[in-house]
Amino acid sequence: MPAGETGKYEQQRHAAIRAAASVFAEKGFHGSSTRDIAERMGIKQGSLYYYFKSKEEALSEVCLYGMQDYAGRMVSIAASEQPFRAKLTATITSHITKYREKNEALKVYNAERLYLDESKRTRLHELGSGYRQQLEGIFVEGQKSGEVRADVDCRFASHAVIGICNSWGEQIVRDPDMDIYEIIDNSVGLILNGFSNNKHTN
Amino acid sequence: MPAGETGKYEQQRHAAIRAAASVFAEKGFHGSSTRDIAERMGIKQGSLYYYFKSKEEALSEVCLYGMQDYAGRMVSIAASEQPFRAKLTATITSHITKYREKNEALKVYNAERLYLDESKRTRLHELGSGYRQQLEGIFVEGQKSGEVRADVDCRFASHAVIGICNSWGEQIVRDPDMDIYEIIDNSVGLILNGFSNNKHTN
Amino acid sequence: MPAGETGKYEQQRHAAIRAAASVFAEKGFHGSSTRDIAERMGIKQGSLYYYFKSKEEALSEVCLYGMQDYAGRMVSIAASEQPFRAKLTATITSHITKYREKNEALKVYNAERLYLDESKRTRLHELGSGYRQQLEGIFVEGQKSGEVRADVDCRFASHAVIGICNSWGEQIVRDPDMDIYEIIDNSVGLILNGFSNNKHTN
Amino acid sequence: MPAGETGKYEQQRHAAIRAAASVFAEKGFHGSSTRDIAERMGIKQGSLYYYFKSKEEALSEVCLYGMQDYAGRMVSIAASEQPFRAKLTATITSHITKYREKNEALKVYNAERLYLDESKRTRLHELGSGYRQQLEGIFVEGQKSGEVRADVDCRFASHAVIGICNSWGEQIVRDPDMDIYEIIDNSVGLILNGFSNNKHTN
DNA sequence: AATGAATGAGAGTTCATTCAT
DNA sequence: TATGAATGAACTCTCATTCAT
Numbered sequence: 001m002p003a004g005e006t007g008k009y010e011q012q013r014h015a016a017i018r019a020a021a022s023v024f025a026e027k028g029f030h031g032s033s034t035r036d037i038a039e040r041m042g043i044k045q046g047s048l049y050y051y052f053k054s055k056e057e058a059l060s061e062v063c064l065y066g067m068q069d070y071a072g073r074m075v076s077i078a079a080s081e082q083p084f085r086a087k088l089t090a091t092i093t094s095h096i097t098k099y100r101e102k103n104e105a106l107k108v109y110n111a112e113r114l115y116l117d118e119s120k121r122t123r124l125h126e127l128g129s130g131y132r133q134q135l136e137g138i139f140v141e142g143q144k145s146g147e148v149r150a151d152v153d154c155r156f157a158s159h160a161v162i163g164i165c166n167s168w169g170e171q172i173v174r175d176p177d178m179d180i181y182e183i184i185d186n187s188v189g190l191i192l193n194g195f196s197n198n199k200h201t202n
Numbered sequence: 203m204p205a206g207e208t209g210k211y212e213q214q215r216h217a218a219i220r221a222a223a224s225v226f227a228e229k230g231f232h233g234s235s236t237r238d239i240a241e242r243m244g245i246k247q248g249s250l251y252y253y254f255k256s257k258e259e260a261l262s263e264v265c266l267y268g269m270q271d272y273a274g275r276m277v278s279i280a281a282s283e284q285p286f287r288a289k290l291t292a293t294i295t296s297h298i299t300k301y302r303e304k305n306e307a308l309k310v311y312n313a314e315r316l317y318l319d320e321s322k323r324t325r326l327h328e329l330g331s332g333y334r335q336q337l338e339g340i341f342v343e344g345q346k347s348g349e350v351r352a353d354v355d356c357r358f359a360s361h362a363v364i365g366i367c368n369s370w371g372e373q374i375v376r377d378p379d380m381d382i383y384e385i386i387d388n389s390v391g392l393i394l395n396g397f398s399n400n401k402h403t404n
Numbered sequence: 405m406p407a408g409e410t411g412k413y414e415q416q417r418h419a420a421i422r423a424a425a426s427v428f429a430e431k432g433f434h435g436s437s438t439r440d441i442a443e444r445m446g447i448k449q450g451s452l453y454y455y456f457k458s459k460e461e462a463l464s465e466v467c468l469y470g471m472q473d474y475a476g477r478m479v480s481i482a483a484s485e486q487p488f489r490a491k492l493t494a495t496i497t498s499h500i501t502k503y504r505e506k507n508e509a510l511k512v513y514n515a516e517r518l519y520l521d522e523s524k525r526t527r528l529h530e531l532g533s534g535y536r537q538q539l540e541g542i543f544v545e546g547q548k549s550g551e552v553r554a555d556v557d558c559r560f561a562s563h564a565v566i567g568i569c570n571s572w573g574e575q576i577v578r579d580p581d582m583d584i585y586e587i588i589d590n591s592v593g594l595i596l597n598g599f600s601n602n603k604h605t606n
Numbered sequence: 607m608p609a610g611e612t613g614k615y616e617q618q619r620h621a622a623i624r625a626a627a628s629v630f631a632e633k634g635f636h637g638s639s640t641r642d643i644a645e646r647m648g649i650k651q652g653s654l655y656y657y658f659k660s661k662e663e664a665l666s667e668v669c670l671y672g673m674q675d676y677a678g679r680m681v682s683i684a685a686s687e688q689p690f691r692a693k694l695t696a697t698i699t700s701h702i703t704k705y706r707e708k709n710e711a712l713k714v715y716n717a718e719r720l721y722l723d724e725s726k727r728t729r730l731h732e733l734g735s736g737y738r739q740q741l742e743g744i745f746v747e748g749q750k751s752g753e754v755r756a757d758v759d760c761r762f763a764s765h766a767v768i769g770i771c772n773s774w775g776e777q778i779v780r781d782p783d784m785d786i787y788e789i790i791d792n793s794v795g796l797i798l799n800g801f802s803n804n805k806h807t808n
Numbered sequence: 809a810a811t812g813a814a815t816g817a818g819a820g821t822t823c824a825t826t827c828a829t
Numbered sequence: 830t831a832t833g834a835a836t837g838a839a840c841t842c843t844c845a846t847t848c849a850t
Contacts, residue, residue: 031232045832046832054824054825149398153384164369187362190362191396196394236841245815248817251842252812257841413809437844438844448810448812450811451811454809563770563774570772594796596802597799640821652823656834661819811850812850825837825838826835826836827835829834
């Protein structure tokens with residue numbers, strides 16, 4: 001057992017996670033068989049158990065993988081020195097772009113996590129809500145700096161942003177030709193200004 | 203025996219649909235067994251097939267049930283004589299309230315419809331996209347009356363509203379004590395005015 | 405309960421046997437459901453049990469029905485006053501013609517009797533071998549009258565006749581346009597004279 | 607491990623075919639369960655699917671196995687240099703002997719092949735009718751050489767021979783002590799000379 | 809005489825999992 | 830490190846059968 005983190009075993013395990021992500025994304029957790037996963041990886045069904053204790057562990061790893069840098073990137077955005085508007089744009093861009101980049105693992109996380117047992121799901125949920133909390137923090141900061149109205153409920157705001165992004169995420173995954181940047185602009189616009197014609201209202 | 207349309211068979215079939223909705227919502231389509239459904243209904247597994255030709259037909263019926271008046275109510279909102287703001291509020295209220303009323307079937311519709319075969323899925327999708335189109339129409343009208351800014355992309359707007367509602371829907375289903383009306387207010391506020399402090403921006 | 409043997413019950417029971425024969429002939433015993441039979445008869449599945457104790461009893465009755473006059477007719481041929489050749493022709497004609505007339509019940513008897521339990525099968529087998537014994541008797545008589553060679557094994561001969569007829573029976577059922585009378589002529593010819601050119605042989 | 611074509615898998619698959627033949631012969635295709643087959647083979651039900659894709663594939667393999675050298679042997683008889691009488695005797699011997707050797711698979715082929723799907727049945731039927739055609743060819747040759755009468759319908763003759771053999775085949779399978787060679791003699795005698803006393807007739 | 813509703817046993821099939829090699 | 834063979838539990842679905850009405 002060499003100390004190098006890229007021993008053959010580690011490499012193969014990673015390949016297994018990617019194979020599982022790919023198959024789960026395509027057929028869903030219950031629609032995929034361990035044989036499918038092994039085949040995509042180029043090994044035999046039984047050999048898969050060298051890398052996963054169970055099919056559920058495979059799902060768990062995929063979800064973790066899908067969630068990880070999704071959450072990680074949020075941390076660096078929140079920590080950066082930028083005005084509110086820039087952080088918001090960065091967040092939305094990061095979130096929506098993800099559906100193109102590593103959509104498989106992420107898609108699996110979104111669609112199949114309910115098949116994990118309580119404890120694993122909770123662990124992932126914490127990572128995910130860490131994500132939301134970071135976003136909420138950005139709104140709070142925005143209020144302090146005066147960029148966000150004082151009466152805004154920041155928790156609500158963070159949920160809303162995520163909801164909008166996810167809703168479009170589904171469309172994006174379905175249609176690979178969709179113009180992502182237009183969606184991002186529109187989303188930022190909505191969050192900042194809503195749709196109402198204030199001149200009219202006033 | 204009156205000619206009433208609720209013979210025993212109809213009644214039981216309805217009970218079967220409700221049982222299926224409840225089980226699917228909890229465990230997902232593939233995670234649920236026909237035995238689970240039958241048990242929740244209080245009959246034996248084999249008897250379920252007196253009411254459904256297959257497990258998939260059960261899913262189909264649940265989805266239809268979940269979608270039906272959800273779509274229908276939208277039509278009457280769109281057709282009514284009210285200003286934009288009132289229609290928007292009515293829509294969001296209707297959408298979010300649904301997660302309390304008939305949440306199971308609706309949740310199933312949202313999460314599991316992709317397991318239906320093409321033709322059934324298409325039929326439901328038409329109902330569903332009719333819903334979104336009605337909503338888009340409300341925004342278009344709002345533009346004409348000057349209540350909505352002319353630069354707003356109405357298709358985007360309709361998707362955004364749905365995304366926000368669904369995002370909160372999940373929370374609402376999870377936590378039965380959540381204050382729905384606050385969420386509705388916040389959502390309407392976001393859609394109308396965004397979160398930015400316009401005095402600051404200007 | 406009137407003494408008349410054509411009470412409604414008897415009539416209906418007969419209809420049930422005919423329906424069963426028709427369905428079994430088409431789909432085989434295991435391929436047919438009691439629902440199929442009931443439907444062909446125009447009643448509901450449960451009602452069938454008013455006429456049959458079980459599906460197997462239905463098969464049993466069909467087989468009996470198929471076998472009965474098949475065997476009965478043989479008796480009258482054997483008892484008649486005709487030379488050997490005429491009796492042989494009558495037997496073959498009767499046997500082969502049957503595949504056109506009442507082929508359903510007979511076909512069922514031939515193909516599905518093995519699904520009956522021992523005792524019923526034995527009972528039918530006796531009827532059937534009675535048939536063969538009658539035929540053997542015809543050959544014995546033929547020997548006595550000098551029409552059949554003394555060295556012929558009459559038991560073998562009876563089996564051979566039945567084998568030839570059954571073999572063609574299958575073809576006849578399959579192809580409704582086949583010329584039955586040519587087959588009968590050929591069969592009689594074979595049984596009497598074989599195929600060898602005796603002038604050559606001598 | 608030599609490159610011998612009898613790896614463990616092949617061996618076991620063969621055992622599975624034999625087990626299936628045995629069970630099907632006894633209870634018929636629909637009367638047999640996959641559990642029956644597995645048990646006769648000494649493995650568990652699920653394991654059977656390691657060797658067969660489906661129950662129907664098992665039937666298909668059994669039929670093929672039953673039919674194969676049955677048809678093959680006929681070819682070499684037809685091609686050999688022998689007088690008609692010798693070829694006829696060889697054919698009948700081959701056909702009847704088979705019921706002792708590999709009787710189960712053959713019985714299954716005769717009785718259950720109709721449960722195969724069109725394409726597989728056609729493929730087997732071609733093998734089978736090749737058999738009959740070879741036999742017909744033997745009769746045609748016999749006519750040319752003068753050993754068979756010119757007025758004999760050779761197609762009829764071939765069917766008749768097969769019918770006689772199959773009819774006795776059933777008896778032979780049922781009673782293991784039966785004297786096969788007497789039956790063969792009798793059959794050849796019938797085919798050549800019929801049963802009639804020509805001296806009397808003339 | 810007939811039916812609607814329900815049942816329960818069993819069918820074929822799939823598949824995650826194990827383990828000796 | 831990987832595999833072939835086997836397992837057993839679960840699955841969906843079918844159907845002969847029963848019985849109150």
